[in-house]
Amino acid sequence: MSVSADGRRNLVQWLLGGGLAASIVSFRYPALKFMNPPEVPEAAVNEASVGKAAGFKANAGKIVKFGSRPVLLIRVDETEWRAFSATCTHLNCTVQYQETSRQIWCACHNGYYDLNGRVVSGPPPRPLDEYTVHVRGEEVVVARRA
Ligand code: FES
Numbered sequence: 817m818s819v820s821a822d823g824r825r826n827l828v829q830w831l832l833g834g835g836l837a838a839s840i841v842s843f844r845y846p847a848l849k850f851m852n853p854p855e856v857p858e859a860a861v862n863e864a865s866v867g868k869a870a871g872f873k874a875n876a877g878k879i880v881k882f883g884s885r886p887v888l889l890i891r892v893d894e895t896e897w898r899a900f901s902a903t904c905t906h907l908n909c910t911v912q913y914q915e916t917s918r919q920i921w922c923a924c925h926n927g928y929y930d931l932n933g934r935v936v937s938g939p940p941p942r943p944l945d946e947y948t949v950h951v952r953g954e955e956v957v958v959a960r961r962a
Contacts, residue, residue, distance in 0.1 A: 866880040866881075866887075870954065874894055875918065876915060877912060877913025880958065882958055887900065888900050905943070920944065925938055926938050929944055947960060
């Protein structure tokens with residue numbers, strides 16, 4: 817049995833086409849996997865120790881880590897503390913404490929929140945999520961609200 821020249825040409829073209837497709841997939845697949853990593857469930861964190869009270873000055877804010885999330889910890893005065901999610905409710909920028917206005921400010925679109933996390937002005941659609949702050953001895957602990 818003999819194979820015609822056209823048959824051989826078609827077979828070679830088919831093999832080359834398959835190799836090219838395999839090459840494209842082998843280059844693109846890792847890149848696509850890198851850009852879309854699998855969802856990893858976050859370990860539940862209910863409280864986090866964030867440092868010594870003496871390390872925080874009054875009328876100042878600091879971003880601390882609560883699990884993998886940023887939390888804005890504010891020492892209002894010597895005895896009063898507040899903590900909020902540091903993620904703006906508008907488009908997820910990180911908020912910061914403004915000492916002069918004594919408000920929480922989002923630089924992305926000039927959103928302002930008060931010291932209860934409520935929206936004062938700007939585009940944020942809802943208040944910041946609030947956390948509880950405990951001072952245990954010298955240690956400052958941020959906890960999820962019940
Ligand atoms: S992301 Fe904060 S005001 Fe737009």
